[in-house]
Amino acid sequence: MEKVYVVGHKNPDTDSVCSAIGYAYYKNELEKSKTFIPARAGELTNESLFVLNYFKIKPPIHLETLEPTVEDLELKDPIFVSSDTPVYDVAILMESKGIKNVPVVSKSRMIGVVTESNLARVYVRRLKIEPLVIHPVSFDQLVRVLKAEVVCDYLKEKIVAGKVHIAVDALHVLLGKVEIGDVVIVGDNEPAQIALLEKGAKLMIIVNNAPISNRVLEIAKEKNAAVLRVGFDAFGASKLINLSLPVTLVMSKKFPTVTKKDTLEDVKEIVFTSKLRAAFVEDEKGKLLGVITRTDLMKDIKKKVILVDHNEITQAPDGVEKAEILEIIDHHRLGGLSTLNPVFFYNEPVGSTSTIVSEFALRDDVKLEREIAGILLAGIVSDTLFFKLSTTTPKDKSMAQFLAKVAKLDLEKFAKRVLKEGMRIPENVDPVSLLKRDVKIYEMEDESFAVSQVMTSDFSSLLKEKEKFSNALKSLRGELGVNHFFVLFTNPIEEASLVMVEGDQKIVEKAFDVEKKDGMFLLKNVMSRKKDFVPRIGEILRRERR
Structure with missing residues (x-):
């Protein structure tokens, strides 16, 4: 659903905060196709904090800038793999999803990324591992990657690890290399199969769908070994064994990260200068939220905003010139704020923007909850100093009385409490x-x-x-x-x-x-x-x- 931020001026006073909350509530009641979010462009005053706490209302979100940020992108749920995923699965995932980078996540945190170049190094260079070695991998996972037939399985431990030998040397030479627990790849050669099992090989991979004798199976049982059969040759088997490695052995541990608060201008610089041509979005706890690619940054993204309680560029939140202003609701003098597109602009010489918001709600028969009525009442009381300022109008007074009734408050007592908080200056304040x-x-x-x-x-x-x-x-x-x-x-x-x-x-x-x-x-x-x-x-x- 489209988000629209309702935000007041820099250094927000109580009316700025309360009118933003009230107008967002009003718009949400009338326009169900959008989500209107109250926001602020600075720290809250003691008076504003008192009012929010009094009515148990969450403070508006703090927008440091109206420039488009990562949170304005429609991020899809990230596609990622766990740290024990085999490289083979990552390659299949990349092909099926049409992606070039796959994050690796452990305990919700991103620990690395697998790229196409990572996969190329695995396949072409075998990670410079000689001889070929299987790092600890589950037996079932190896069977799945090899698409193997389990001829027999007498392994006591279902984790496979050790050197991998291909039966291309003379048998006596190969037997001199094999150690207990190793993996051997062999073809249709019963004497070699028997000798290798006798020497201590724990996993034998028979290639080219070669036949396996009962004698070989008997020895495998005696030695607590397993025998797999595959349809491809020894070269294909060794390549797939490489792809059974866990991604942690091949992933890149350096990758660019951004947060939802980062501006898209900054993110563009990161993405377009990165070898990955991507950046990974994390929250404050390091949880992966999404991936940003160059395609995402080609779109014209702008924050949609409604400005309340101001209409001057000097008082507007930073980055307002890069936002799409939809409406302006104010009660001040006309300022120098201009827009590219026509907007709804309402400016009335009353004592408070909260008065205008209350008037709109009453006009459009929007029922105000007690807390919202109280919030708007506080905005009027604060901005008129309980009707003592020369800007106060009869409309401010009538709206305040109406809101006090809805909020079930004694107007005078409540006003005095609000103003008392507003005039309280903390000791040793800078x-x-x-x-x-x-x-x-x-x-x-x-x-x-x-x-x-x-x-x-x-x-x-x-x-x-x-x-x-x-x-x-x-x-x-x-x-x-x-x-x-x-x-x-x-x-x-x-x-x-x-x-x-x-x-x-x-x-x-x-x-x-x-x-x-x-x-x-x-x-x-x-x-x-x-x-x-x-x-x-x-x-x-x-x-x-x-």
Whole structure:
């Protein structure tokens, strides 16, 4: 079934995560021909983790890139053999399946690969083994490979091993070579057959369907030996004995492996430069999952995605330009994201993408499970700061009340718990990591700026760490390659934000008509990055360019 990933923006906040889960649920209810998978493009915040744990919902899968990866291929179940398989069976398998490489697996892990060149060396060079030797192989397996008639079998042990002798020398010379337990290949020569059994040969292979006397059979019984008869000559028998060897003696132990997370671009480089012209897919435990050949890589493979809670290229997951975007569901300003094909695009100026998803479900009579309703409610509460942000609309409030009823939750109590988790800053947290949790990049022609937002219930604790955050701003400005970096420390209780800037400080002064105090700007009634802060910063930057 075709997979479609529903994914939010980089550094996902709670609304991004919850709307992805909710929209995937909604689409799965309506379109049964596809599988919609909720995904995320970054690590989860404490608030998001709290919400997911509260409703016992698995986190969306983490997509490191939207570039096509191995998991986007339709891999067939791998054809492989076990470590004790004879080379003969591998050759038959290759011919019947039309394949050139056969993995060798032991305890679910790939330990080698048999190739056509491996088989050629066995057949032509006899593996450079002189004299011919049978490595330990079961009697039944040898009979099967030789397609032999078992004339008699008095072996006490059913494992055959030892040197193989062909009766071409003078008998006295051959008898000088044969040791107890060896294998002999002989034709229609009763005296030689008897002498070789008397000398201690444990397995005698009679070629050309030659007759076997009762006397030979009696001696075989006395000596606990076995006698086989085949229809081909001694040369053919020796070749097939070579092919009875276990694959572990002929396989290549070096082979290229990839994981399901590897991009197809990287896999192409591996496959096209490998002598095997193939790569073997393994999971994290080393289990073989499939084989990728050049034919697999000739197809035009793209991840199919639905973007939620963003429509700007700078906020989209890495590799979005190599994905096939099917839909965009958002509530932000229009960004610079473009597509090759027409897509369903829905953008509504409400406080949360989760509001839009809830509206769709209500419109299309999609029944929401209690957990999904709760997840979507958390997205609305988080993105509107429980209706305190200026982006909040009547629709956000009505949808939240509807969802609280479905989820059987006290709206106010639940909202306070969610926001409390969102404002909780772990002790000894790395300032750089904290600022990267919720940062968005904006581009305006030749200007670019980043805005990070950190929720807090206590400005005083942040002021103590002002120098650390200042250094973090400098580091991130360089790392992200932006002209300006702003961070909003937003306190919903005081309905204000403290702002630090790395870049042109006058931008904030002009945008909000405030002065910096102790290295920070206090902006009252500024809590929404999307509506209260970014538009005014953008207006100043536009004005300065004129």
